[in-house]
Amino acid sequence: MDYVRKLFDTNTFGTMAMVQAVIPQMRARRSGVVVNVTSSVTLAPMPLAAAYTASKQAIEGFTGSLAHELAAFGVRAKLVEPGYAPTTRFSQNIDFAIEDMIPEAYADFAAPIFAAFASPALTTRETDVAEAVFLAANDTSDRLRYPAGPDAVALAA
Template sequence: MRTILITGASSGYGLETARHFLAKGWQVIATMRKPGNDALPAASNLRILPLDVTNARSIASLIEAAGPIDVLVNNAGIGVVGAFEATPMEHIRKVFETNTFGTMAMTQAVIPQMRARHSGIIVNVTSSVTLAAMPLAAAYTASKEAIEGFTGSIAHELAHFGIAAKLVEPGYAPTTRFAANTSLRVEDLIPEAYAEFARPIFAAFANPALTTREADVADAVWRAVHDDTGTLRFPAGADAAALAAAA
């Protein structure tokens, strides 16, 4: 039974991905800041472990408790929506600590065991904003663009050791709590000077032509894990697929 470790599995894409792999008979290690989530079914092939991807001790404790990991899915992430001008640098740094440095730290933590076994897969979940930049999300976009470049680079250097690195690029999912892990309110990040510009953008968010379902992301992770063609990027959702085709 192969083992997959998923970060940020308390809700959204991570939760749905955990459910998907559980149903397929995988050993699933679902990680989250505060375990106790009853959204995952009780199963003999499920372990729920605490993890803060921004804390080195938390990562080290997790790796020790988890044992051998065949697949790592770096899904944990936070977002900030608003005018860049009005976004405090402390919150921009928080976004990078989770989305960028947290992903890098988890990747670095699993490489030694995968390299020793000469096998393993690392799937980094980014966003369709890397396919087409979205206004009012500059910090978030930058944090995800960094992971795109990072993943492309390690895909080359880790292939030598039998380790694959993949990208899953979800589109816009109205059901996800995009900025739930920050203390910022969107309305505080839209100064009056930006109000007219922001109004139609938020209207489009509220009534998008195409969206991504959480199941689309779980399916894209599944395809990435089982891909043997060397494909790096896996857009997830109808809107992400359309942006990828246009790009």
């Protein structure tokens, strides 16, 4: 549960706090765009990612509701859903090994999944995410979701 709390503090409550901080100015100006970044784990169920997925799904629902609520003030809300991006070194930014989170009873189940992570067929680059954020921020339509990276685009389809 400590891990789950850290995930939600960062991925969910941190995002909500940032949005809460910027909305009053955007609402007063009657313009602006909130672009929240979630993950392609929200596009299809994936093993060994339940807590992470839950933290990102919460922001999906939050942002979808915001899109409706803020439209009356001329403010848009968008979601960017990046795929697996091993070059970001994301796993090196946490203070524990992901493998240590797997109970012994799940070791045989988890081993081939971790092996597949080592050589994925499709991945997302940082530039894919930057392009999706730019598109989302500049798109004046009511489109909500922007998958980023070939793997996320494939999952979204």
